[in-house]
Amino acid sequence: MDTKYYTTWEEYLAEHPELEGKPEQAIAPKIVKYEDAMFTFIMDLLL
Amino acid sequence: MTDAIARTNERNQLFKDLFSGNTPKRVPISNPATQDFAIQYAGLDLAECQWDLTKLEPVYDKFCQDFYTDTYPGGSIRIPSHYQILGSTPIVMSSSGFMQHPDVVGMLAEEYDEFIASPYDCIVETILPRLYTEFNGPPGKVAMALAKAMKAQADDLASLGAIRAKMNAKYGFATMVGALTEAPFDFMSDFLRSFKGISGDVRRYPDKVAAACEAVLPLMIKKGTLPNPSMLGYTFVPLHMAPYLREKDFAALYWPTFKKMVETLAGMGQSVQLFVEQDWMRYIDYLYELPENTIMRFEYGDPKLIKEKLGKKHIISGLYPVTLLQTGTKQQCVDKAKELLDILAPGGRYWWQADKSIIHLDINGPVVENLRAVLDYVHENGTY
Numbered sequence: 001m002d003t004k005y006y007t008t009w010e011e012y013l014a015e016h017p018e019l020e021g022k023p024e025q026a027i028a029p030k031i032v033k034y035e036d037a038m039f040t041f042i043m044d045l046l047l
Numbered sequence: 048m049t050d051a052i053a054r055t056n057e058r059n060q061l062f063k064d065l066f067s068g069n070t071p072k073r074v075p076i077s078n079p080a081t082q083d084f085a086i087q088y089a090g091l092d093l094a095e096c097q098w099d100l101t102k103l104e105p106v107y108d109k110f111c112q113d114f115y116t117d118t119y120p121g122g123s124i125r126i127p128s129h130y131q132i133l134g135s136t137p138i139v140m141s142s143s144g145f146m147q148h149p150d151v152v153g154m155l156a157e158e159y160d161e162f163i164a165s166p167y168d169c170i171v172e173t174i175l176p177r178l179y180t181e182f183n184g185p186p187g188k189v190a191m192a193l194a195k196a197m198k199a200q201a202d203d204l205a206s207l208g209a210i211r212a213k214m215n216a217k218y219g220f221a222t223m224v225g226a227l228t229e230a231p232f233d234f235m236s237d238f239l240r241s242f243k244g245i246s247g248d249v250r251r252y253p254d255k256v257a258a259a260c261e262a263v264l265p266l267m268i269k270k271g272t273l274p275n276p277s278m279l280g281y282t283f284v285p286l287h288m289a290p291y292l293r294e295k296d297f298a299a300l301y302w303p304t305f306k307k308m309v310e311t312l313a314g315m316g317q318s319v320q321l322f323v324e325q326d327w328m329r330y331i332d333y334l335y336e337l338p339e340n341t342i343m344r345f346e347y348g349d350p351k352l353i354k355e356k357l358g359k360k361h362i363i364s365g366l367y368p369v370t371l372l373q374t375g376t377k378q379q380c381v382d383k384a385k386e387l388l389d390i391l392a393p394g395g396r397y398w399w400q401a402d403k404s405i406i407h408l409d410i411n412g413p414v415v416e417n418l419r420a421v422l423d424y425v426h427e428n429g430t431y
Contacts, residue, residue, distance in 0.1 A: 001265060003167035041197055042167075043270045044124070045133070045175060046153070046238040047227060 006039055008032075054219025058117045062221050063278050065362060066318045068340050070395030074388065074429030075221075076422060078116035079369060079401035080408075082123045083145060085110035087408040088415065093144030097127050100206040107210050111218045115422040119211055119220045124227065126203040129196040134180030137238050145406065153178045154239040156248060159255040162239075166263045174239060224280040225320075228271030228312075230305040231260035233287045245288065249296050260304040267304075268311050276317035281342065283320050284309070290325035302333055313338035320344060323365070331356050346402045350390045363391055364398040369405050372417040380417040381424045388429060399425045 009028045012035075013019060019027060048056075057072075064071035080088075082103070086096045089106040096102045110120060125146035130138045137151045153174040154162060162169040176182040181192035215222060229237070235256065236245040248256050271282040289301050312319050320342035327334065328348050334341075335357055344365035345353060353363055367387055371380055384399075391397040408414060 001167055001269070003165055003171075005167055005171045038197075039167075040270065041200065042170065042175070043266065044227075045135075045179065046137075046170065046234070047124075047229060047270075 005042075007035055051216055051219035055215065055222055058219065058221035059279060061117060062223060065395070065398060066278055066281070066340060066342070068362075068396065070431050073431060074392050074397055074399050074425060075117045076115060076399045076425050076429070077118045078114050078120040078418075078422060079367075079403070080110070080114065080120060080405040080418065082106075082121035083406045084408050085121050087410065088113075090410070094127075094140060095144075097123075097140075097144065097146075100126075100203055100210075103207070104210050104213065107214050108217075111214050111220075114419055115426045117221055118223060119214060122211075123207070126200065126207075128203055129200040132181065132196040132199055133192060134182075135178070136180070137178050148237075150241050150243070151178060151238060152241045152244055156240075156244065156252065159248075159252060159259055163255070163258045163262045166259075166266055178238065222279065224273060224277075226271050226273050226280075226282045228267050228282055228284055228308070230284065230286060230301065230308065231263050231267050232256070232289075232301040232305065233285075234263055234267060235259050236288050242288075242291075246291070249292065249300060253296070253300060256300050257303075260300065264304045264308060267308055271308065271312050271319075272315060273317050276315045278316075278318070281318035281320045282312050283322065285322040286324055286327075289330060290327060294329065297330065297333075306333075306337065309337050309341060313341065318342055320364075322346075323348075328352065335360060337361070340396075342398065344398075344400050350387055354391055358391070358394065358396055362396045362398060364400045365402050366391070367399070367401040367421070369401045369403055372405070372414045372421070373409070373412055375413075375417065377413070377417055377420045380421050384421045384424050385428070388425065392429060392431075395431065399429065 007015075009032050012031055058075070061071040061073065061075045065075055083093060085106050086093050086103075089109055091102060091106065096106065107121060114120065125138060127140050127146060136149070137153070138146055138148055141147050154169070158169065158173060161173065182189055214220065236242060240248060245256070271284065273280045273282065289297050292301060309319050318340065321344065323334070323343050323345045326347040327345070331352065334343060339360050340362055342362040342364060343357065345363070346365060348366065350366050353366070357363060367384065371383055375383070405414065405418070
């Protein structure tokens with residue numbers, strides 16, 4: 001998706017260097033989960 | 048193993064067989080009555096129960112006990128709290144407590160190019176503020192409204208999920224998961240351009256309509272993708288506008304992105320259930336082209352033609368006219384169920400559902416008795 005309002009994990013990581021060295025396997029699923037939850041919520045408003 | 052777990056296992060197997068094209072032990076059944084119906088059946092206030100979901104557990108318990116079904120009945124995607132918090136205009140509660148969808152225009156014709164350039168940006172920046180009043184105003188106020196609405200919806204879904212888990216544990220329903228999406232053309236129509244708007248666009252700006260459908264396709268696929276695609280999960284896709292299009296417009300504007308979407312979702316290893324609304328008989332050969340074992344719940348159409356043309360490749364459902372439950376005798380209702388069973392069940396690939404959901408209940412009418420008789424008849428006579 002070409003959008004300002006949905007960020008992939010790779011894009012998020014690039015924007016947040018403070019996460020370097022932190023447990024990515026624990027952080028990534030959580031960040032992605034809420035990104036997807038927001039996407040689903042927004043789209044449901046139009047379905 | 049408890050009886051309920053054994054029933055769940057048996058019902059899951061019915062649907063695994065059905066969705067994989069094998070003949071199940073018997074015809075699976077889904078009760079077409081909705082949560083709205085269940086609340087009225089319990090004699091409770093519709094608006095109050097949708098706002099206070101704690102009242103729904105006994106409602107569902109009675110509903111599940113009194114009407115045969117293999118899948119969890121009811122459910123609702125139109126819970127009022129988050130719509131109210133966001134100042135919704137496309138989904139509103141009527142004075143009688145039913146959630147309704149007035150015809151709205153979320154996107155103007157001159158905004159096609161903006162939408163095509165980035166559909167999701169256009170949705171967030173232009174369409175939602177037009178349809179939901181609380182998306183307007185100072186950024187902090189908008190952020191807080193959005194946070195409140197998401198929290199409200201999450202709480203409501205958790206309440207409904209807890210009730211569902213209890214009913215599944217007690218009654219042993221099949222444990223299926225679902226997602227919801229739309230055909231790109233329908234998405235452009237329903238909340239964005241409106242029935243009237245898209246009907247004019249098809250003639251005035253067909254290239255822009257086609258480009259918009261292509262642009263929004265990735266969003267519709269993402270929306271319809273299950274977190275963990277599996278044989279017992281399906282994406283529900285209600286189909287709206289095709290019967291109102293000329294075939295050449297359908298072929299050029301509706302079909303290409305819709306077909307791509309269904310093929311992509313099916314390619315992930317999950318089922319797709321189409322709610323084929325209105326009459327699609329003139330498009331029946333198109334439907335044949337969709338991936339094998341696509342579930343097609345028809346509203347109207349010729350059951351014999353549907354079985355003949357689609358029944359060896361796809362899974363057929365629907366067609367039982369719920370209006371008959373209100374106007375017919377118990378015998379007429381059962382006879383209709385038998386007629387459809389005789390036509391559609393042979394060879395498998397048949398899931399008993401009605402042609403549409405039952406929302407309103409005239410408590411003094413014959414629907415309760417007729418519905419119960421039909422569900423029991425199919426359960427008792429649908430064995431292969």
